[in-house]
Structures are given as structure tokens and as C-alpha cells.
Amino acid sequence: MTRLEERPWSQAREWEDEELARDAAAARSDDGAAAPMAGESPRWKAAAIWALAPVAISALWLAWAIIRGPAGSAAATRLEFGGIAILALIAGAIVWLSEQTRRRDLLALRYHLSRGEAEGSTLDATGVGVELQPVLRSAMDHAASLREKIRRIEGTQQRSGLERRLADLQRQQVDAIVNGISDAVLVTDEFDRLLMANRACESVLGLKPAEALRKPISELSIDDGLARMIRQSREADGGNVRRHVEHTLGERIYEVTLSGVSVQQKDESAGAKHGVLAVLRDVTREKEIAKAKSDFVSKVAHELRTPLSSIKAYVEMLVDGEATDEKTLREYYEIIQTSSERLSRLIDNMLNISRIESGTVRVNKEPVSMAVVVKEAADVARPQAEAKQIKLDVELTPVFYQVLADRDMIYQAVLNLLSNAVKYTKDGGGVTVKMAVMEQDRTVTISVSDTGVGIPEQDLPRLFEKFFRVEANSKMAKGTGLGLNLVKHLVETVHGGRINVTSQVGSGSTFSMTLPLHG
Amino acid sequence: MGESMGTRILVCDDEPHIVHVVAAKLRNAGFEVITAENGEEALERATCESPALVITDFQMPYLTGLELAERLKAEPATCGVPLILLTARGFSIDESDWKNTNIRAVMCKPFSPREILSKVQELLACGPASQPVNAGRA
Structure with missing residues (x-):
């Protein structure tokens, strides 16, 4: 008991180490005496000496009586001594057992106290004086309530810490998302001050978010038109109406979406203030596509x-x-x-x-002699060439060189190249079709050269684009801008070949298609 | 058709088939037809041969039909010659274009030679001072 009372609760908690665990385990186990007995605790040794002392004295007494007995005393005296010795032995055992029980109960009590459990089942059985029990119970109740309080405070602290971390994480997540948006997103407050700007604002508007925050947008180096739009949007309708405005910044076209956003103030009584959320989406590419489409249609x-x-x-x-x-x-x-x-x-x-583009074309591939196809195409193009006094030369390879191809498609590709060559060559010029077989690569190349007007270098990369026409030559012949695109699709997409072009303005162009040989 | 005898009309288009068919229709009706295959040639022929009316395509290389009309209006020799504009585009010309040129009618391709002939006869009957009429499906 003394030991327990001397220890304050804060210190008692420190017992929650092996000692306590061991003692408690012993206290609860049925034959708990055995395990702790082997322990080296000095307290335990003292208790053992105290308990075993009467036993030892009784044993010595008995021994002495047996030795002395036959020397001179009567048998009755020996019997008397023996009885006393047995009684002493029994008395010693009782003392020892009671000390054992008391100790076990104290250990159990200590365990429960240390856990703050007032309702330890062992309390009544501890042998603690009845007068002490209410005091002990109240102390234990108090301890338990304190413990509960500590637990609650610790819980709250832990929770608020977790909540803070969670909020931080969410904030980081939102920042990452907003910054990851490729559209420029910015928010201004009711005084047109910048509240937020994502990373895209830097490239789109040249805005450094870190430096620009809290500054009026009129003082920032952003486009005047945009600043005016934001101000007007706020003034006009308190930002309740979403508006889409097309706006050009440099060479890019943006669709600016302006909408109202409630900017919460610390002073709630002032009511929600309306700022403006502006999102700038780059629609340049869409515009280009739309223009290409409408150009195509017309x-x-x-x-x-x-x-x-x-x-x-x-x-x-x-x-x-x-x-x-x-x-x-x-x-x-x-x-x-x-x-x-x-x-x-x-x-x-x-x-x-x-x-071909949608992948729904029916392709009938069969071994086709390229020389035969080229000759047929040349025969068809010849009248067109002759009408312009253009000399059409054809150099064919032997007919046994075949490619695995859709005959009509490959014929169409060759004819398109030939007809282009004739179209863009002035009267009296020349067009030459050559075929060459590369045995190592197992390929055949058909090249169509002309002495025509040629193609400006800057137009070469776009030459095979759909609807693209070389502006400089567009007056020379009519066309949809589809012919070469079709050739490229036929050769590359359908037949796994390659199409190339070299050209020099004023002296002519050479288009060559390379196809894998069959067999 | 006695009144159309010998009246000279200039037909200009970069599409030979079109020039051919319009010319044939007008010749059959008794007009004298001169042709040109681009704006510059038309300008030259109009200045030298003073036609009573010009029929021109809008979309042509080098000089568009509209530019041709403006140039004709600017030349003293041709400033009073009325024009019919043929166009493959479904468009109508601006108010200012009507004022700045002598375009009297816009006709859209595909056109009817019959309608062209009647438009020509109508314009020539009204004389150069006539009000513009948009006959095409602009």
C-alpha cells in the first residue's frame, strides 16, 4: 500500500513497462505465485525470508528433537517435541500463504489503479482495511476521470492536428489541380484585386502570380482589354451571369469565360462580396480547324x-x-x-x-506488277500532256517485279502524281517517270519528275496536308487540295510505303513513292 | 431580236466551257461576243473594243470580277458599261460595291444561259442608267 500511495499518477504511468506487465500477469493468473517468484526483485526476497523464517525455525526444532530423543528422554517427550514441531511447521505455512495472497491482491490493485479502473473486481478481496476502501475508491474514481480527461484532450489535439494536415493536403491538391489546368484561371475580388492566378497565367498573360497577388489588375501588366472585361463583368451584373467573350492576345485567340464568384470576407456581416472568375481558354487551334473546314466547304x-x-x-x-x-x-x-x-x-x-481516314476502306491486295500499273497511268495522262506539248518519258522496270497492293488504289496514286506533274508544268516542258528496284531493301521506287514551276521550300512540309494548296501555284491549275493527301494515304496508310518530294522553284519537282516488293 | 443585232458583249471567265456556252447563247440571239479568260485581258479588250455590256466571273486569277468592275468604272472609256457578275460562291456583294461599280446583276453558278440572255436584254433595254437589280440567288 505504501508504495502505491507514494507514487503520483504521473509516475504510476511509467510502470507501464515490463515490471507492471509482469506483475499484472502474475496477479491475474491462477497459480501466479510461481512466475514472479523466480524474479530477482529485492522486495520479493524480503517477503520470502519473512514467510519462510517460521518454517525454517520449526524444521530446526524438529530435527533437534529427533536427534536428542534416543539419548535420554522418554518416548512421550519425543512425541511431544514432534507435535510441537509439526504445529510450528503448519503455523509457518499459514503465514507464508497469507503473505502470498496479500501480495497477489496488492499487485492486482496496483494494476487496476494504474489503469484508472475504479471497479477492479479485486478491490474487495485485497484485504485492504475496510476503513481505507472508500478513500481508495474515491481516489480511483478521481484518477479515472482525470485519465478520461487526458485521453479526451489528447484525442482532440490529435484530431485537430489531423484536420490541419488534411486541410493542408486538400489545399495542396486543389492548388495542384488549378495549376495543372492549361487554361489561364484568375480570380479578382470586389475591388478588382487579384486573389488568385494559376500557373498558366504566367505564359498566357505574363503574370507572375507570386508578385501580382492582392494588386489591382489595372496596375498589373495584363492586357488592357481583359482588365476592362473583368471590371465590366463585375460592374454589370455582380457576376451573376456567365459570359463568353472572344479575345485576341498577340497571335492567339482566347475564349474568355467570365463568371461571378463569391469572395468570402472575414467580416461576415459585410455579406458575400462578388468577385470575378476569369478563365482563358486557347481556341486558336479550334479556330484554325473551323476555318480550314469552312475553306474546304467553300x-x-x-x-x-x-x-x-x-x-x-x-x-x-x-x-x-x-x-x-x-x-x-x-x-x-x-x-x-x-x-x-x-x-x-x-x-x-x-x-x-x-x-481511308476512318479506316472503313475495302482494300483488295494482290500481287501487282508495278510496271504494268505505271504504264497504264502514263497512257491515261498522255493526252493531257500532249495537249500542253509536254514530253512524257517513261522508264519501266521488268514486269515481274510485283508489289502486294490494291491495284486500283496504287494506280490512282501514280496517276495523281502524273497528272499533277503535267498540270504544274508549263507548255513544252517535260515529265519523266522512272522506276528503280532496290534489291537489298526489297523495294521499288517510282519517281515522277517534271520541269514545272516547283514548290517553295516553306510549303514542302505542308504539301501533303488535306486542302493545302501552294498559293504561288494555285492559279496555274484548279484543285481541291485533296490529290496529294490522297496519294499519301494510299501509299503510306494503305500500302505501308513512303512518299517523298524534292523541289526547286523554277526548275521542277520530283515526287517518289517507295513500296515493298512482293515475294 | 432585231435590236440586239451587232451589240457587242464581253464575256470573261477562266473556265473555257462557261465562256463558250454563254458566248454561243448570246451569238445565237444575234449579239456580237468578244471573250477573255482573265480579268486583265478583259480590261484590255473592254478599253479597246468598247462593249455595250460585260459578263464576268467573280473568281478569276490575277484580277477578280469585282476588281475588274472597279477598274472599268475608273476608266473614262468604260465607266458607263453595265456588268453582270457570275459567281460560284453563294454571296451577295456589299452596298458600297453596288455604288462604286456598274454591276447591275449578280448571277450564281450553276446558271441558266436562258436567264443570262434575258438579263442582258433587260439591262440593254433599260440603258446604262438603270437601277441595280440583284437577279442571282445571292
């Missing part, structure tokens, strides 16, 4: 209308009986025929590209 419309105009006009002439002689009649029929062919070719080109 080009296609023009290209479709030209042959259609001819067909319509000549048919009407025939209906009206304007062709009076056989020669004129025939001429009109022929014009109608070539115009319809031109029309269907244009539509075919568009559909082919569209099918």
Missing part, C-alpha cells in the same frame, strides 16, 4: 459548281435547240461528259480520303 462547293454549271448550261442549250448542227451537238455532248466525269472524280476523291 473550295469543294466551288469545285463542284464549276462542272455542274457546265452540265446544266449545256443541257439547257440542247433542250432549247441551240445546237443546230451535228458538230455543235457532238461538242456539247462531250463537254457534258467530261464535266460529269470531273464531278464524279472529285466526289470519289473526297469519299476515298474520308474512308
Whole structure:
């Protein structure tokens, strides 16, 4: 007991080490005496000496009586001595056992006290004086409530720490997200001061968020038009209406979305203040695509209308009986025929590209002799060349060199290159088709060279783009800007080949397609 | 069609089939037709041969139909010649273009030679001082 009372609670907690654990375990176990007995605690040794002393004295007494007995005393005396010795032995054992029990209960009590449990089941059985029990109980209650308080405070501290960490994490996460947005995002307060700007603002607006925060946007080096837009948006409707404005910054076009944002003040009584959230999305590429699309539509419309105009006009002439002689009649029929062919070719080109691009084209690959295909294409292009007095030379490889190809498609590709060469070569020039087989690479290359107008160097990279036309040469011939795009698709996408171009303005161009040989 | 006999009309388009069909229609109606395949050639022929009317395509290399109309208006010899503008684009020309040029009609491709002929006859009957009419589906 003394030991327990002397120890304050704060110190008692320190027992929660091996000693306490060991003692408590002993206290709870049924034959708990055994384990702690082997311990080296000096307290335990003292208790053992105290308990075993009477036993030892009794044993000595008994021994002496047995030795002395036969020397001179009567048998009755020996018996008397023996009885006394046995009684002493029993008395010693009782003392020892009671000390053991008391000790075990004290240990249990200490364990419960250290845990702050007032309702230890062992309390009543401790043998602690009845007068002390209420005091002990109240002390234990008090201790338990203190313990509970400590636990609660610790819990609160831990929780608020966790909450802070969680809030920090969330904040970091939001920052990472906002900064990760490729659109420039900025927020201003009711005085048009910058409250927040993400990283994209730096590249889009040249704004250094760290330096610019809390400054009025009119003082920042951002675009005047944008600053005015933000101010107007706030003044106009308190930011309740979302507005989309197109705005140009340098060479880029942005869609600016302005919307109201409630900027919370510390002083709640002032009510929510309205700031402006501005998001600048770069729509330059979209605009380019939209423009390319509309250019394409108007080009296609023009290209479709030209042959259609001819067909319509000549048919009407025939209906009206304007062709009076056989020669004129025939001429009109022929014009109608070539115009319809031109029309269907244009539509075919568009559909082919569209099918190849969407991957829905049907490809019938078979071994095809390239020389045969090239000759056929050259024969078709020849009248066109002759009309312009262009000399068309063809150098073929032997017919047994084959490629695994869709015959019609590869023919179309060769014909497109040939027809381009003739179109962009002035009257009296020359076009040469050459074929070369590279045995090591197992490839065949068909090159179409002309003595035409050539292609400016800056246009070469874009030459195979859809709808791209070399501006400098656009007046020389009509076209949709689809032909070379189709060739590239046919050679590269469909047949796994390669298309190349070299050109010099004024002296001509060479287009070459390389295809893998079959077998 | 007696009144159209010998009246000279200039037809200009970079598409030979179109020039051909318009010229044939007008010739059959008794007009005298001169042709040009681009704006510059048209300007030259108009200045030298003073046609009574010019039919021109809008989209042509070197000089557009509109530019041709402006240049004709600026030349003293051709400043009173009315024009019919053919265009493959579905557009209408600006108010200022009507005022600054002698364009009297815009006709869209695909066009009808019959309609062109009647428009020509209508414009020539009204004379050069006529009010502009937008005959095309602008």
C-alpha cells in the first residue's frame, strides 16, 4: 500500500513497462505465485525470508528433537517435541500463504489503479482495511476521470492536428489541380484585386502570380482589354451571369469565360462580396480547324459548281435547240461528259480520303506488277500532256517485279502524281517517270519528275496536308487540295510505303513513292 | 431580236466551257461576243473594243470580277458599261460595291444561259442608267 500511495499518477504511468506487465500477469493468473517468484526483485526476497523464517525455525526444532530423543528422554517427550514441531511447521505455512495472497491482491490493485479502473473486481478481496476502501475508491474514481480527461484532450489535439494536415493536403491538391489546368484561371475580388492566378497565367498573360497577388489588375501588366472585361463583368451584373467573350492576345485567340464568384470576407456581416472568375481558354487551334473546314466547304462547293454549271448550261442549250448542227451537238455532248466525269472524280476523291481516314476502306491486295500499273497511268495522262506539248518519258522496270497492293488504289496514286506533274508544268516542258528496284531493301521506287514551276521550300512540309494548296501555284491549275493527301494515304496508310518530294522553284519537282516488293 | 443585232458583249471567265456556252447563247440571239479568260485581258479588250455590256466571273486569277468592275468604272472609256457578275460562291456583294461599280446583276453558278440572255436584254433595254437589280440567288 505504501508504495502505491507514494507514487503520483504521473509516475504510476511509467510502470507501464515490463515490471507492471509482469506483475499484472502474475496477479491475474491462477497459480501466479510461481512466475514472479523466480524474479530477482529485492522486495520479493524480503517477503520470502519473512514467510519462510517460521518454517525454517520449526524444521530446526524438529530435527533437534529427533536427534536428542534416543539419548535420554522418554518416548512421550519425543512425541511431544514432534507435535510441537509439526504445529510450528503448519503455523509457518499459514503465514507464508497469507503473505502470498496479500501480495497477489496488492499487485492486482496496483494494476487496476494504474489503469484508472475504479471497479477492479479485486478491490474487495485485497484485504485492504475496510476503513481505507472508500478513500481508495474515491481516489480511483478521481484518477479515472482525470485519465478520461487526458485521453479526451489528447484525442482532440490529435484530431485537430489531423484536420490541419488534411486541410493542408486538400489545399495542396486543389492548388495542384488549378495549376495543372492549361487554361489561364484568375480570380479578382470586389475591388478588382487579384486573389488568385494559376500557373498558366504566367505564359498566357505574363503574370507572375507570386508578385501580382492582392494588386489591382489595372496596375498589373495584363492586357488592357481583359482588365476592362473583368471590371465590366463585375460592374454589370455582380457576376451573376456567365459570359463568353472572344479575345485576341498577340497571335492567339482566347475564349474568355467570365463568371461571378463569391469572395468570402472575414467580416461576415459585410455579406458575400462578388468577385470575378476569369478563365482563358486557347481556341486558336479550334479556330484554325473551323476555318480550314469552312475553306474546304467553300473550295469543294466551288469545285463542284464549276462542272455542274457546265452540265446544266449545256443541257439547257440542247433542250432549247441551240445546237443546230451535228458538230455543235457532238461538242456539247462531250463537254457534258467530261464535266460529269470531273464531278464524279472529285466526289470519289473526297469519299476515298474520308474512308481511308476512318479506316472503313475495302482494300483488295494482290500481287501487282508495278510496271504494268505505271504504264497504264502514263497512257491515261498522255493526252493531257500532249495537249500542253509536254514530253512524257517513261522508264519501266521488268514486269515481274510485283508489289502486294490494291491495284486500283496504287494506280490512282501514280496517276495523281502524273497528272499533277503535267498540270504544274508549263507548255513544252517535260515529265519523266522512272522506276528503280532496290534489291537489298526489297523495294521499288517510282519517281515522277517534271520541269514545272516547283514548290517553295516553306510549303514542302505542308504539301501533303488535306486542302493545302501552294498559293504561288494555285492559279496555274484548279484543285481541291485533296490529290496529294490522297496519294499519301494510299501509299503510306494503305500500302505501308513512303512518299517523298524534292523541289526547286523554277526548275521542277520530283515526287517518289517507295513500296515493298512482293515475294 | 432585231435590236440586239451587232451589240457587242464581253464575256470573261477562266473556265473555257462557261465562256463558250454563254458566248454561243448570246451569238445565237444575234449579239456580237468578244471573250477573255482573265480579268486583265478583259480590261484590255473592254478599253479597246468598247462593249455595250460585260459578263464576268467573280473568281478569276490575277484580277477578280469585282476588281475588274472597279477598274472599268475608273476608266473614262468604260465607266458607263453595265456588268453582270457570275459567281460560284453563294454571296451577295456589299452596298458600297453596288455604288462604286456598274454591276447591275449578280448571277450564281450553276446558271441558266436562258436567264443570262434575258438579263442582258433587260439591262440593254433599260440603258446604262438603270437601277441595280440583284437577279442571282445571292
